[in-house]
Amino acid sequence: MRRYSPLERVRLLGRAGLDVLAALGRSVIFLLHALLGRGGLREGFALLVRQLYSVGVLSLAIVVVSGIFIGMVLSLQGYSILSNYGSEQAVGQMIALTLLRELGPVVTALLFAGRAGSALAAEIGNMKATEQLSSLEMIGVDPLKYVIAPRLWAGFISLPLLTVIFSVVGIWGGAMVAIDWLGVYEGSFWSNMQSSVSFRADVLNGVIKSMVFAVVVTWIAVFQGYDCDPTSEGISRATTRTVVYASLAVLGLDFILTALMFGDF
Amino acid sequence: MSTNPYAVELKGVTFRRGERTIFDAIDLRIPRGRITAIMGPSGSGKTTLLRLIGAQLKPLSGEVWVADRNLPTLSRAELFDLRKQMGVLFQSGALFTDLDVFENVAFPLRVHTDLPDEMIRDIVLMKLQAVGLRGAVELMPDELSGGMRRRVALARAIALDPQILMYDEPFAGQDPVAMGVLVRLIRLLNDALGITSIVVSHDLAETASIADYIYIVGDGQVLAQGTPDELMQSDNPRVQQFMKGTADGPIPFHFPAADYASELLGGTDA
């Protein structure tokens, strides 16, 4: 192993910092080029539909199944805690608020990063490694428009929809457990929920959160794929990075967004 | 048509990757309508040269003239326009894996022309006929052999009737039959369509058999240039080494390193 002098270490550290900055800059330019750039393609809509299918529809199963289970677990846990205070009927309110404000957007974004994000990164990385991107470029088609832009838009559209579906399915799963199994009175379950959930503060804020996550996760996934080393090693690194970076970004941003939306200052 | 006898000209092009200088003020001229080969040992930047001509890379300094336009001065949109006049056959073929053979060849036509479907179909079949794969029209790329994939990619590259066609290592990893087919195709397309062909390769025999003119690059410079015959006669030792394929010579067998004996005996200071 080579050993570095202290001065050399400082230099390497500085270079690593600059590399990070450069990657950040590249990714911003990349995003702007893909989304703004010169006019769209003729078959743009067909491309978008295709990507909506592979990014959105194919993620539906995992989102629905996770949603049901998380709702059911929330219901069980919430009931056992709330029954200590004799307020079991508040379980509906608890499930709805946790799902709409936090778990819905965050868990869906994490699932999305794992399911669709890694697939996007791998697919684009593979297209790069097999020179398909270069080939598009030389045919005179901008790969940012043809390959990247439809995937970005598909992600932007899919994740908020998946999040809403996740929340609904979760609330339904929770209601099933609470009402049919634990015997919470159905009327107070729903009326409690309705009187405490506000459309603007809870539902819309949750959707806004998921929109932010959609941009971040899709952007990271697509950029990692586009920027990877065109080797099989590079592709696997890109998919790993996608999941790690996207998850961290989602959790970090969630804190900031929550503070902005629900914090009192 | 312009009167410039050269389709591509590189003037004083310098290109660096990281701290490694790949080309140092290189000059290169590629005559119109002929087959020009660019040869050199692996790692000498031959593929980089193609990417410079295709404007996929930007040189640090110097001018790259293609079809009488200086590439580094063009905007992104102008470049995409200019690329319609160029075709590239990538090493791996680079077929779009989610499209079948027909759609792959039809792709450039669909995005760049407003031709009706029947016409596109006719053109695609003509191009596939030219590379002898009209029967494979319904197959997917992963059902083709490596050589067939390259031929489909060639059909796609000529779909828009480009003026310049670049081949990136067309012979690498091909069996003798496929190689023979490709050699014949390159010659045929060049003569029949009047295309300017640029072949990047290190397969000496095949390249020498079809090239009208050869550049040998290495160390960021043009080491030698001339017709295949001239180069065979050359008394430049580096050219001799490359053309004859000897292991050691002016291009050393060993990667630059510290003295062998002292490194083994002196131990490391770790």
Added chain:
Amino acid sequence: MRNRTLEIGVGLFLLAGLLALLLLSLRVSGLSVGHTDTYKLFAYFDNIAGLSVRSKVTMAGVTIGKVTAIDLDRDSYTGRVTMEIDRDVDILPTDSTASILTAGLLGEKYIGISVGGEEEVLADGDVIRDTQSSLVLEELIGKFLLNSVNKE
């Protein structure tokens, strides 16, 4: 026709998403479509502790409106509660009483209105005079203790 199934799949996906949003807005957050016609009433309370915006306004246990604003009245130092009452319920006598009640021991607070006897009814912008403030547990305990001390 692989393309067709793909398009149908995407269409269903979009539809499911919109439907889910609709469910969230109607079933979960109780958003009412087209804003049923309402009129405003005010009530002043000495103590509104625990009441919040969006709390229910009920009469005989039936929800007839909701609280839309709570602020402090600068002149009387009391809490002013703004309520929106369904237009259908335009039969509240002017001497009706508004009290802040609790659902269950620790449940949410809401306003209960009990009917008065006047002929005249409350109209948009009127004030309910007769109010009963929130029950504050600490005060209740305090009073209870004071009473037991006085007895001795």
